[in-house]
Amino acid sequence: MPITTCIFDAYGTLFDVAAAARVAASEPGREDFARHWPRIAENWRLKQLQYTWLRAVMGRHADFWQVTQDGLDWALEAEGLDGDAQLRERLLALYRELECFAEVLEMLRALKKVGHATAILSNGTPGMLDAAIRSAGIADLLDDVLSVESVGVFKPAAAVYDMVGARFGCAREEVLFVSSNGWDVGAAASYGFATAWVNRAGDPVDRLPARPDRVLKNLRGIPALAGA
Structure with missing residues (x-):
C-alpha cells in the first residue's frame, strides 16, 4: 500500500533539542554555563523522556511543559547551577523557540x-x-x-x-x-x-x-x- x-x-x-543550551552557552556572561552545557543538554533530554515514561506507567499525567521544566531542574542541580533562576528562565524561553x-x-x-x-x-x-x-x-x-x-x-x-x-x-x-x-x-x-x-x-x-x-x-x- x-x-x-x-x-x-x-x-x-x-x-534540535540541544539548541536551547547551545545558544545560551554562546551568550555573553554565561562562560560558567558554557563549560557545563553539553552535559546539561544531555541530562535535560534524558530526564524529560524518563519522566514521560514514568508518569505514563504511574498514571500520573502532567503536560510536557511541566515535564520539560522538571527535567531541566534536575539537570541544573546535577551540575550545581540550580541557584541561577535567570539562567533557568532563559533556557526555558529558548526551548519554546528551538x-x-x-x-x-x-x-x-x-x-x-x-x-x-x-x-x-x-x-x-x-x-x-x-x-x-x-x-x-x-x-x-x-x-x-x-x-x-x-x-x-x-x-x-x-x-x-x-x-x-x-x-x-x-x-x-x-x-x-x-x-x-x-x-x-x-x-x-x-x-x-x-x-x-x-x-x-x-x-x-x-x-x-x-x-x-x-x-x-x-x-x-x-x-x-x-x-x-
Whole structure:
C-alpha cells in the first residue's frame, strides 16, 4: 500500500533539542554555563523522556511543559547551577523557540509538492508546538499538529498513535512515521506504521519487539522513502 501520510515526531526529529543550551552557552556572561552545557543538554533530554515514561506507567499525567521544566531542574542541580533562576528562565524561553534541523524545510516542501499529508505527532503541548512551529516557519507545510494532550498519556501508548488514523482516515500501512527516538520508532513499527528512524548519533537499534523499517542519518531521504 503506498504512503499517503507522513507523520513526524517533533523534539529531536524536526527540532534540535540541544539548541536551547547551545545558544545560551554562546551568550555573553554565561562562560560558567558554557563549560557545563553539553552535559546539561544531555541530562535535560534524558530526564524529560524518563519522566514521560514514568508518569505514563504511574498514571500520573502532567503536560510536557511541566515535564520539560522538571527535567531541566534536575539537570541544573546535577551540575550545581540550580541557584541561577535567570539562567533557568532563559533556557526555558529558548526551548519554546528551538531551531529546526537544516534539512526540514526542503524535506517538507518535497512531500507537499506531491500531495502527501504531513503532520506532527508529539508529546509536546499545543502551546509549545505552536511556538516552535512559528519560530521555524513551517506552519504552512503541515496539515495538522497532534498533541498527546488530546488523549492524556505520553508515547508510546497506542492511544497516541491511534490519533493519526482518527485524523486522516488512513490505514496504518499508509503512514510513514518518522522519529529520532529509537523507542518511538520501535513502538510505531509494532503498531503497524511504516517507520524511519533518524539516527543522527549512530546509536544501536533498541531491543524492542519491532525494528525500524529504515535507518537514516538525517531527514533528507524521507521524500524518497515516501515515494515523493
